[in-house]
Amino acid sequence: MNRRQLLAGAGAAFAVGSLDACTIGPVPEPHPSSPVTPISLSPVNATIDRINRITVCTRPFRPLGPRIEAEKFDAKTVIHNYGHGGGGWSLSWGSADIAVKLAQATGEKDIAVIGCGALGLTAAVAAQKAGLNVTIYAKELPPNVRSSLATGVWTPSSRICFEQNATPALKAQWEQMCRISHAQYQTLLGLPGDPIEWVDIYRISDARRGSHPAEKPADDRPEFAEMELELVRDLMPVSKEYAPGTHPFGQRYAYRNATIMFNISAYSYFLISQLREAGGKIEIREFHSPADLLALRQKTILNCTGYGAKALFGDQSLQPVRGQLARAPTQADVRYCLYYNGAFFAPRRDGQVFQVTGPNDYYGFGDDTTVPDRAEAEKAVKTIASLFENA
Numbered sequence: 001m002n003r004r005q006l007l008a009g010a011g012a013a014f015a016v017g018s019l020d021a022c023t024i025g026p027v028p029e030p031h032p033s034s035p036v037t038p039i040s041l042s043p044v045n046a047t048i049d050r051i052n053r054i055t056v057c058t059r060p061f062r063p064l065g066p067r068i069e070a071e072k073f074d075a076k077t078v079i080h081n082y083g084h085g086g087g088g089w090s091l092s093w094g095s096a097d098i099a100v101k102l103a104q105a106t107g108e109k110d111i112a113v114i115g116c117g118a119l120g121l122t123a124a125v126a127a128q129k130a131g132l133n134v135t136i137y138a139k140e141l142p143p144n145v146r147s148s149l150a151t152g153v154w155t156p157s158s159r160i161c162f163e164q165n166a167t168p169a170l171k172a173q174w175e176q177m178c179r180i181s182h183a184q185y186q187t188l189l190g191l192p193g194d195p196i197e198w199v200d201i202y203r204i205s206d207a208r209r210g211s212h213p214a215e216k217p218a219d220d221r222p223e224f225a226e227m228e229l230e231l232v233r234d235l236m237p238v239s240k241e242y243a244p245g246t247h248p249f250g251q252r253y254a255y256r257n258a259t260i261m262f263n264i265s266a267y268s269y270f271l272i273s274q275l276r277e278a279g280g281k282i283e284i285r286e287f288h289s290p291a292d293l294l295a296l297r298q299k300t301i302l303n304c305t306g307y308g309a310k311a312l313f314g315d316q317s318l319q320p321v322r323g324q325l326a327r328a329p330t331q332a333d334v335r336y337c338l339y340y341n342g343a344f345f346a347p348r349r350d351g352q353v354f355q356v357t358g359p360n361d362y363y364g365f366g367d368d369t370t371v372p373d374r375a376e377a378e379k380a381v382k383t384i385a386s387l388f389e390n391a
Helices: 003-009 088-104 118-129 168-186 264-277 290-295 306-312 374-388
Strands: 053-061 067-073 076-082 110-114 133-138 196-205 240-242 253-262 281-284 300-303 319-328 336-340 343-346 352-356
Touching: 053 306, 067 088, 067 290, 076 088, 076 118, 076 290, 076 306, 088 118, 088 168, 088 300, 110 118, 118 133, 118 264, 118 300, 264 281, 319 374, 336 374, 343 374, 352 374
Parallel strands: 076 300, 110 133, 110 300, 133 281, 196 336
Antiparallel strands: 053 319, 067 076, 196 253, 240 253, 319 352, 336 343, 343 352
């Protein structure tokens, strides 16, 4: 069963263009016996004059899925840990668990981590918890790394691989990473600054779910794999349907469940603090080829360079997926996410974010440009604003 059949079978087929499941995840079937109490929400102050920054990131997609394996370079062992598409933050702890075990198998106690983004920081902290001594080497530190510009919500199978490459072994590995990461994030709730928190997410549709057939592919390009409903449905809070008149979004249908949100500034600071408190070090260094790694004193190296692995290790399978965020000041009375008509909103504590996710999973695919697009930013804000017009 492919992703589109799975979503349709779960009753998750919205009107065409109303749901980019690869971006924000599929939606579990609403509980049939759940009573619906009308909801009242503070409206999002979505106006283009509030945009104070536009940022662009490059998600590292590999058609075959993440690369987590050991490779020998002379006397060095490089443990690759990259290529997670849009699921880097979401899968980071589970991915680190696999990579650190590979590092431990080398017998070395002093290891290097290349990269200081989502995968690098998490792998470094996980390695310390396993009793290893860690030094991170990186050209840039947060907030000047690609993963600091991520959307910041739980998306463990966002552009993780092509459906045709989702082998049983890859599915098993993905589920392992997903469950380990999800469990670890539950231990990080309630910390100062709320680096991790649960928030409600409302997926809004102009028509009732299931009233239109699932969107058909526009061409013969392969579908991206979606595995949440198949493998980790138990981790997904039940969705509840709200008909027009029971919510503040006009004559539309709303589907509410909950999602994990990463306040990336606070979370990155937390991870760096954990690393340094346990004696870890960070050194600024740039690498141009695998030969440069030979100068490091450590014999075991965790490569967590994300999209940078394409240039550093010549991995030409890596494909960029452009993602842009329009940022605005926080709004204390708004603590919920929205998805509507190809646009997404998250109320992160380090600044509200608005994003155009596009009409299909291929939006931004193959685009490595990082120049901000003001028109796209305004479109994201205006689409979210339209939910509150005449409400």
